[in-house]
Amino acid sequence: MAELRVPKLNNNDTEYLVVEWLAPDGAEVGEEDPVVVVETSKAAEELPAGASGALRHVVGAGAWCRPDEVIATIGAPAEAVVPREHTHEGAEPLVTAPAQALIDELGLTPEQVRGLGVAVVRRADVERLATAHPPAGIELSRGQRAVARTVALSHRTVPAAYLAVRMDLGPALDYARARTKEIRRPVGLAEIFVQAVAGLHARFPLFFATPGDTHATMSDKPDIGVTLDLGNGLYVPVIHDAAARTLKEIAATLMRHRLAATSGEFKEADLTGANFVVTLHTEGGVVLAIPLVFPGTACALAVTSPGDGTPADIGLAYDHRLINGRDAALFMSALKESVEELR
Amino acid sequence: MRVAEDLNAALHRLMDHDPGLYVLGEDVLDPYGGAFKITRGLSTRFPDRVLTTPISESAITGVAAGLALSGDRAIVEIMFGDFAALAFDQLMNFAAKSVSMYGTRVPMRMVVRCPVGGGRGYGPTHSQSPQKHFVGIPGLALYEVSPFHDNLAVFEEMLWRGEPCVLFEDKVLYTRPMHAVEPPFSVERAGGVARVFLDDQPDCVIVAPGGVAHRVLAAMRSLLLEEEIVATLLVPSRLYPFDADIPAARRVFVVEESTGGGTWGAEVAHLVHQRHWDRLDGPVTLIHSADSVIPTAAHLEREVLVDAAAIHRVIRKVIRG
Numbered sequence: 001m002a003e004l005r006v007p008k009l010n011n012n013d014t015e016y017l018v019v020e021w022l023a024p025d026g027a028e029v030g031e032e033d034p035v036v037v038v039e040t041s042k043a044a045e046e047l048p049a050g051a052s053g054a055l056r057h058v059v060g061a062g063a064w065c066r067p068d069e070v071i072a073t074i075g076a077p078a079e080a081v082v083p084r085e086h087t088h089e090g091a092e093p094l095v096t097a098p099a100q101a102l103i104d105e106l107g108l109t110p111e112q113v114r115g116l117g118v119a120v121v122r123r124a125d126v127e128r129l130a131t132a133h134p135p136a137g138i139e140l141s142r143g144q145r146a147v148a149r150t151v152a153l154s155h156r157t158v159p160a161a162y163l164a165v166r167m168d169l170g171p172a173l174d175y176a177r178a179r180t181k182e183i184r185r186p187v188g189l190a191e192i193f194v195q196a197v198a199g200l201h202a203r204f205p206l207f208f209a210t211p212g213d214t215h216a217t218m219s220d221k222p223d224i225g226v227t228l229d230l231g232n233g234l235y236v237p238v239i240h241d242a243a244a245r246t247l248k249e250i251a252a253t254l255m256r257h258r259l260a261a262t263s264g265e266f267k268e269a270d271l272t273g274a275n276f277v278v279t280l281h282t283e284g285g286v287v288l289a290i291p292l293v294f295p296g297t298a299c300a301l302a303v304t305s306p307g308d309g310t311p312a313d314i315g316l317a318y319d320h321r322l323i324n325g326r327d328a329a330l331f332m333s334a335l336k337e338s339v340e341e342l343r
Numbered sequence: 344m345r346v347a348e349d350l351n352a353a354l355h356r357l358m359d360h361d362p363g364l365y366v367l368g369e370d371v372l373d374p375y376g377g378a379f380k381i382t383r384g385l386s387t388r389f390p391d392r393v394l395t396t397p398i399s400e401s402a403i404t405g406v407a408a409g410l411a412l413s414g415d416r417a418i419v420e421i422m423f424g425d426f427a428a429l430a431f432d433q434l435m436n437f438a439a440k441s442v443s444m445y446g447t448r449v450p451m452r453m454v455v456r457c458p459v460g461g462g463r464g465y466g467p468t469h470s471q472s473p474q475k476h477f478v479g480i481p482g483l484a485l486y487e488v489s490p491f492h493d494n495l496a497v498f499e500e501m502l503w504r505g506e507p508c509v510l511f512e513d514k515v516l517y518t519r520p521m522h523a524v525e526p527p528f529s530v531e532r533a534g535g536v537a538r539v540f541l542d543d544q545p546d547c548v549i550v551a552p553g554g555v556a557h558r559v560l561a562a563m564r565s566l567l568l569e570e571e572i573v574a575t576l577l578v579p580s581r582l583y584p585f586d587a588d589i590p591a592a593r594r595v596f597v598v599e600e601s602t603g604g605g606t607w608g609a610e611v612a613h614l615v616h617q618r619h620w621d622r623l624d625g626p627v628t629l630i631h632s633a634d635s636v637i638p639t640a641a642h643l644e645r646e647v648l649v650d651a652a653a654i655h656r657v658i659r660k661v662i663r664g
Contacts (some may be wrong), residue, residue, distance in 0.1 A: 019518050043378075043379060044379050044380060046380060094568060098571055120541065
């Protein structure tokens, strides 16, 4: 196999610029064929291959090389080089940045964009597309679009598993009614489960962790999010450091959150930082609910309640990367115990 | 075909067709064929009419003017266009004047080829774009090589003019392909002016010679994709006297690699103002290299020379505010 070395082209320079390969990598070249342009500080020089065979570039265009450096090899016809395909079939149109932003916002498909039949897609074209094909049905509210994003992200990133345990909530509901009178704040299943879950933080710290690819970030206190939807959209306000709070404090905080949910006037701090989410499905005789695991948390507890409070199936959706079925069963068993023994 | 090959092929055809045509320059004989190989092969084919010369730009240009005055044709290669300054007197006071100072018009058929421009780290005296210094000399026409103009046709036009011509050749063009524009842009030629355009009504027109055309095209592409600013590029083959139909647009830019101050672009701007002031939103904007000596070190040279990013930045600022 022959080598193409850069000759000493002038005495002033210690290196030359490889300006351009005239023959592509893998090309069959003849001895006399010029294959590369190198440039000294004063002139350009084409170098012949110097041998016949398949040319293999050793350095790329734009590289600097020293005199006598090998910049290519010329060998026996090598294995057939598959030329890189440049297919123009169904060529994608060029999309400007403003147009792309609108496409993303409207969630248009590549087919719809291609259907415009223009070589350059501009924002005005996308606007035209949006007007010509208004999205069927109703427009989603800002809040619902945020929910949609969270749901999509959850399904894309969290490998969730689910487990349900049957619990007798009758005594707990009696207990709630008694405590409501006593502390003059409404106490229901939400308050009871927030307190019960928070009580498990010390024994089951992984259930309050934030999963990562190789590490889980632990939380030093349980910050329990509770789903609230009073008809104005879904909110997940947080009861921070729930383990350190009395039932009265929890009830007061949830009451404040319910009021905020009617108007949507939450403080940012109310809605951030949950490391465990309790989802409430206590209306309309729901017997089974599979909540999504919010990205950044490991679990979501689904609280369902038949009207009479007798056997209810309480479910746990959990991130299977972090929590195995056995741990989930132990957690739910402990939860069942603490809820059922409320008197 | 690359620009260098196109130039070389054009010279071969001209020498072949015109037995009265001479090529003169330093180191133009084979096998060297000139510093940038544009004259390669000519001396082998036409040994009597390809003359290698001592290092004296004034003398070479003077001989060419003498040949032209005697009714022959001559093409001079200046190795680096910066040294055309040494031939300035021959061009301004002798060759250009000879056309008209003998009572009757005397055709002077000669072309001085000048490799120009930076971007290769050649330093202060081998990187300049001296076009501006030759603008406005009566009887001297200035041309610039572009990837969109067939070089044979350009040479024929220059020799046909009967006036001495200077042909500027941006060195970075030599390795670039002829006639290439990336979609979605198209190119067409009308008269001596190539137009690179989209089908839409342009937001602005850019006038630029061939040496910076690829930098302007890169800026046009980024302006389109990032800002939806549509530009039409005009690449004139002849820089002076300048004449081009400016498509209707409210903004006009002139891009050139010459350093700031007394530029060719200022001459173009003046003409555009005279003709189209009523339909413009503002003065023609000049985009050129910094008013500076051109440094050798690559990172310092980049700061001085006009590039695609600077073109994008200026046009965006003028149009979007």
